[in-house]
Amino acid sequence: MIEQALHTGTADGRVGTDDVPIRTKLWCTLLMVIFASFSNLMQVAFTALTTTPDTLYYIWCVLCTLLALPSGLLLTLRTNRPVLTFWAACVCCSILPFDSLMAMMALTAMIARRDSKNLTxxxxxxxxxxxxxxxxxxxxxxxxxxxxxxxFTKNGTGATYGTEPELIIGKPAIAGIAIACAAIGVALSVLIGLQIRQRAITSAATAKADAAQNTVVLLKHDLDSQQFADALAAEAHDTLAHSLSLLALNASALQATTNHLQANLDPANTPDVVRQDVSSIAATAQDIRKQAAGALDEAHTIIDTLRHPEQAAALFTPTCETSLTRASLNALVDDARAAGMRIDSWIDIRDLSSLSDKTSKTAYRAVQEALTNARRHAMGATVALQVDAAPDRGIHIHVSNQSGNHHRNQQSAPRSAARPAAPAATATAVDSAPATSGAPTAAHTPATCATPAHGSTPASNRNSSTTAPNHDSGNANHNSNANRTGEGLAGLAARVRQLHGTCAYGFDDHRIFHVDVTLPWAPQAALAQPRLR
Known part of the structure; x- marks a missing residue:
């Protein structure tokens, strides 16, 4: 029977699949240790009453007394090794003159913590x-x-009174009573252990039921959120996308009308102001059409994100194409130049293999967002890009470009010299602050990107600026774009701030728009290396 019970446990007395989570209480352990030690010490004391010194039995009784004092501490092992504790208690009570109370307590602990029929x-x-x-x-x-x-000894008899002890009942009756008490003790131990086990199992089942209920609530909430997102996407597709399409169509019609009017004007009888106004209207209509088409694409992107959030989440997963690598940056710059941008790049990146994926992706997104912002709001202006990354310096990204209004005024100065220029608005932002007024500090807006930071040698030669087709933009529309500058940059600043970095953007006194991002170096090895003991 003992071998069969041990067969259900592991080598160290623990049972893997039959464990029952029991929370051991300190006061309960303290009481069990005290009562077990006291009962064992009392049995040893009765055993040693008639011993005489200088005998082996006397030495045996002294040794048992010394073992009885800390014997109750054996029960402190019942939390992690209840099976081993139980069998050790049984052996001690069988060999040593101890009381069986310690074995009963160990039985209660084992039954409570191990849900095994054979072991029980x-x-x-x-x-x-x-x-x-x-x-x-x-x-x-x-x-x-x-x-x-x-x-069961009569009063007034026994060694204390100098007489032979007289029993009230015979030894067989006393033995029967002792056996009955032992059976009652074992039964109580079993019942208490089963009650503790059942209560623990019930508590665990309740906790699992609560967790399942919470999961159901979360799933229902996600389902409701997705249904709301689908309804919002459908509404945006029916209203916003339709309105943007009509806006682009009307802008195209206006551009065609102004082009036809401009072609039929008589140069000899038409004042220069009228011809300039017609040209400005045509350019503005073209800008409206382009911006409406771009806004329509963005609206479709948002609608797809609402309808398929799992695909949108994949955009935030670091990949080779969206991490801060030399190949990904070169591809990003080449794509921007193919779209008509003028870019002067200065890239100095080192030891990127030790950079964490999250920081690498955020740095890549910072470059991407800065170039996208320049393409939207200053099309045709030269963009200066500087990227420095090293473990000892961290990551520094700086992108600067002339404002769209300033670039257009330079190109159309001979035509509009007689017309007063509108006052230029300034905007700046630090971290996620909105673009309002003031100039960014010198620490965040270096005046040039020609010199590499910290005197480092660039990893690649500076790429010369390339000339792309010039796409004019209207002044009125570009003022509107300047007011909207920073919507994507604000989200970038929030992501940078989560990584304990800084992000500043805005115009300086020379109407140069700057985006400056710094990120601390987060080593990949420090995130993945396990803690050594």
Missing amino acids: LGGIAATAAVSVWCQLRDVMRPPDVSLWQAI
Whole structure:
């Protein structure tokens, strides 16, 4: 039976699949240790009453007394190794003159913590045998050293009164009572252990049910959110996309009308102001059409994101194409130049293999957003890009370009010299602040990108600026764009701030728009390396 019970456990006395989560209480452990040690010490004391010094039995009793004092500490192991604790308690009570209370307590702990039928039955049988043996061992001793016989001895008899002890009942009856008490003790131990186990299992089941209920609530909330997102996407597709399409169509019609009017004007009879106004209207209509088409594409992107959020989440996963690498930056710059941008680039990146994926992706997105912002609001202006990345310096990204209004005024100065220029608005932002007024500090807006930061040698030669087709933009529309500058940059600043970096953007006194991002170097090895003990 014992071998069968041990077969259900592991080598160190623990059972893997039958564990029951029991929270051990300190006060309960303290009481169990005290009562177990006291009962064992009392049994040893009765056993040693008639011993004489200088005998082996006397030395045995002294040794048992020394072991009885800390014997209750064995029960402190019941939390992690209840099976081992139980069998050790049974062995101690069988060999040493200890009381069976410690074995019963160990049985309760094992039944409570191990939900195994074979282990429970084996433990009950072993505890019953040990308890009966301990009680019968006490009954069979001489009357003066037997606790049970001392209970049933007549008053006024015994060694204390100098007479032979007289029992109220015979030894067989006392043995029967002792066996019955042992059976009751074992039964109580089993019932208490089963009650503790059932309560723990019920608590665990309740916790799992609550967790499942919470999961159902979260799933329902996600479903409701997705249904709302689908409805919002449908509404945006039916209203916003339709309005933007009509806006682009009307802008195209206006551009065609002004082009036809401009072609039919008589140069000799038409004032220069009228011809300039017609040209400005045509350019503005072209800008409106382009911007409406771009806004329509962005609206479709947002609608797709609402309808398929799992695909949108994949955009935030770092990949080789969206990480800060030399190849990805060159591809990004080449795509921007193919779209008609003039870019002077200065890239100095080192030891990117040790950079964490999240920081690398955020740095790449910073370059991408800055170039996108320049293409939207200053098409045709030269953009200066500087990227420095090294473990000892961190990551520094700086992008600067002339404002769209300033670039247009330079190109159309001969035509509009007689017309007063509108006052230029300034905007700046630090981190996620909105673009309002003031100039960014010198620390965040270096005046040039020609010199590499910290005197480092660039990893690649500076690329010369390339000339792209010039796409004019209207002044009125570009003023509107300047007011909207920073919507994407604000989101970038929030992501940079989450990585404990800084992001500043805005115009300086010379109407140069700057985007300056700094990120601390987060090593990949520090994030993935396990802690050494």
